[in-house]
Amino acid sequence: MLLQQIFNGLALGMGYALIAVGYSLVFGILRLVNFSHGSVYAFGAEIAMVFIVSMRLGIIPGILLSMLFTGILGILIDKAALEPLRKKGSPPIASLITTIGISNIVTNLLIIFLGSEKRNFPNFFGHSGIHLLGGTVSMTQIMMCVISVILMLILVFIVFRTKIGLAMRASQQNAKAARMMGIDVNFVIRFTFFLAGVSAALAGVLIAGYYEIVYPNMGFMAGLKAFSAAVLGGIGSLPGAILGGLIIGNAESMAVMFLGSTYRDSVAFIILILVLILRPNGLFGRKGITKV
C-alpha cells in the first residue's frame, strides 16, 4: 500500500517536475515567477484533447502539435505582454501582475470556447500493469516516468550542450554582459518561454492521461504545486525542479494515504509556505549578500 503510493507519487512527481522546469527556466533568466504557466499547462492538455479527440489526428501527432502550439503560446505571452515591460524597465511586480492577468485570460478563454466542465481524456497506455514488490505499477505510470525522463534529458542537453543553451546560461548569469557579447537576449528569452511551453504541454497530456480527465481550471492547482516543487528544489535549477517535483508528488500521495484525499492539495501549499519562510533559496539555491 505504501509502496503503491510511492509509485503513484513518483509518476505524478515527474509530471510536476515537467511543469516546474518551466517555472525554473523562466525564473532563471527573468527573475520572474511566471504565474501564467499553470494556464499554459492547461492549454496544452486542452488543445491536445482537441487535436486527438475532436480532430482525430492520432495520438502522437496530436501530442506533438499540442507541444508546438503551447510553445508558441509561451512565445506570444512574452512577446505581447512581458517584452514591452522589460523595454520600459517596469518594476518586477508589474510583470508578476501581468502574468496573473494572462493566466486569467488564457483560462477563461478556454472556458468560453471549450466549456468549464471536466471531460474525459483518453488513456493512451491502457490499464495493464506490472506487479512489483506487492504494489502495482500501471503502464501509464511507467510511461509517464519514461517520457518525462526523456524530455528532461533533452532539456539538459539543450541547456548544457548547445549554443542556444550556452546563450541561455550566459543570459542567466548576466543579461547585460550577454547582450554586449552579441547575444540576442530577447530571442533567448522567447526560446526559454517556448521550451517552458513545450514541457508544460507534455506534462498536461501526461497528467490529463493519468487522471483521464481534462478541464480549463486544471492549471491552477497543478501550477501551484509545480511552483512549490520549483521553489523547494531551488528555483532556477533544473535538477532542483526534478527533485522538488518528486518530493511534492510523493508528499501528495502520502497525504492522500494518511490524511484522506480532501487534504491532497493542502500539502503542497504547506510545503511551499514553509520552504519560502525557512529556506527561500530552496535545496539547491544560493544565498546572496544584501547590497546597499
Place this chain on the structure above:
Amino acid sequence: MDKTGKKWKLSSFESFAWRNAKLLWIILTVFLLMLPFVFRNPYFLTVVAKIGCYIILGLGLNLLTGYTGLVSLGHAGFVAIGAYTASLLSVKAGCPFFPSMLAGMLAAALIGALMGLPTLRVTGTYLSIITLGFGEIVKMVLMNWQSVTNGTLGVKNIPKPQIFGWKLTTANHGMYFLILFMIVLISLFCRSLMRSKTGRALRAIREDEMASTMMGIPVTAYKILAFVLSAVICALGGALYASLIGYIDPNTFNFDVSTLILSIVILGGMGTLRGIYVGAIVLIAFPELSRSLMKYRFVLYGAILVLMMRFRPSGILGWRSSLPYRLSGNVKKKLRKEADA
C-alpha cells in the same frame, strides 16, 4: 508632448475639484443620499450594494498593496474569514450582526498578524505567492471543517443586520445606507492614517525598504500592521457581503475574487481612495450591462491587469498631485508670522 498634455488635463481637473470642493461635496452627498429613492429598481440597487462591498474590499487591499507595496493574491481569504465568522455566529449562535461582524474582524486581525510574519523573511513575488497559498488554505479549511462550516454546502439564510429592532434590508434601503456609512467611515480612517507618521512610514516602505530602515522605521512591524488593518477592513466587507447576499460557500471566496479585488485597486489607481471607488464601480457594474460581458468578465479582468501594467501602471485615477502639500492652519499661520517678521 502627448504625455505632458495628458498630465495637464488631469491636474486641471484636480485643481477644478479643489476650487469647487464645497459644491462638489454637496452634490455628491445629495446624490448618494437620494440614489436609492430615485432609482427604485431592486436589481439596480443590489448591484449598487455589491459595488459598495467591493469598494470596502478594495480599500482594504489598497492599504496593503497600494500604500505599502505588498501585493496580496489571497485577500479573498480574509474576506472569507470575516464572512464566515460573522455568518456562522449569527446563524448557529443567534448572535446579532454587529457583534458577529466585530468577531469576524478580530479573527481576521489575528490571522492577518500571522500572515504578516513571513514578511520577516520573504519579500516581493515570494510574499505574493505565500498570500495566494494562504487564500487557498482558507478555502480548504472551509471545505473540510464540516462540523463548523457546513463544508461545501455553505451557510444559508444569513440574517440581515438589525439596529434597535429595525431590520436593514435591500428593500428598505437599510443595507444601502449601512454600506455607505461603512465606506465613509473606512475612507476617513484611511485618510487619517495616510496623513500621519504611520501612513508616511507605509509609503516609505513601499518606495525603499532599506532607506526606511535607515530612517529608524521598524519595517516588519509596519508591514504586519498593514496586513492586520487590511485584513480587518476586508473582513468587515466580507461580513456585509454575506449578509447582503444571504448565502456563502467556500467557492464564494476563490482566487477569482482575490484577482478581482486586485484588479479594482490596480485599475483605479494604487494608493488613492478615488481610484478604488471608480475601480469598483467600473469592474462590478460593467459586466452587469449585458450577458455577453458577464461571460467575458474574467477575461476582461485579466486584460485590465495586463493593459494597465503596460500602459498606465499608476491606474486611471492615479497621478501625482499638482496641488501644494496640505499644511495645517496653524503651520500656515506661523509661516506667515515668520514671513512678516
Place this chain on the structure above:
Amino acid sequence: MDREDLLLEVEEITKRFGGIVAVENVSFRVKRGEVVSIIGPNGAGKTTVFNMLTGVYKTDHGRILFEGKEIQRREPGEIVKRGISRTFQNIRLFPDMRVIENVLVGAHIKTGYSFLSSIFRSRAFREEEDAITLRALKILKEVGLYERRDDYASNLPYGDQRKLEIARAIATGAKLILLDEPAAGMNPQESSELMEFIRLLKGRGYTVLMIEHDMSVVMKISDRIYVIDHGKPIAEGLPEEIARNQRVINVYLGGSQNAVEN
C-alpha cells in the same frame, strides 16, 4: 584628544565575506563639529565601513563606540535613534513622495504620537504634527530646498536630490551624518558647490563623516582624512599631510588601477 569631544571612536573593525576580507583593522575617530573623510580607491571597503557603522552589517571583530557606548551589535533602527544617520552612494530617496514628506519620514523617530491619536486626530497629534512640519520646513530652508517642498522627490535635479537626502538625515535628529560618496556622479563644479554646502553644515554645528574616492574633492573641507586601500588603513592625518604622503600617492597614482578613472 579630549574625550568629551569624541563623538565616534572606531577601533580596529574587521569584516569578512566568506573568505574575502573586505575591511581589516580600520580605526578612526570623529570629534563633535568636525568634518572627517575616509578616502580610498573604488573597492577599498569604504561603503562596508559605513554599513558596519549603521548596523547593516555586523562587525566580525573590533568595536564601534558612539558617545562612549558600544554600538557594533545594534540593529540599524536603534543606531539611528542614538544619532547616526546616513545617505547612500546611489541616492535612495522615496521618489513618489513629496520633498517635505521625505523629510517628515526622516523625522519618524522624533514623532511620538500614538496610532489611535492619529486616527482620531487628537490635539496631541495635531500639535506634534505641526511641530515636526515646521521643523521639516526649517531644515528645508537650511539646505535650500524650501521652494521645492511640494515637488515629488524624483522630479528634483540630481544635486538637489543629494541635498534632500542630507535634509532627511538631519531630520532624524542625527548627531553624526554619514555621507556615502556625496559627489558621485557630479561634475567638478557641482561637486565643489556640494563641498561648500557641507562646509555650511559644519558652520551650523553638524558633524559629518564622509567617504569619497576622489581625494581632491574632500581636501579643502576635511579637518582630518583617513585613507584605506584593499580594506586596510594606510594613512591618516591633516589634508596637507595626506597630500604629501608617499603611500597615498602610490595608491592613487601607481599601485591601483582605479587611479586611471580619476
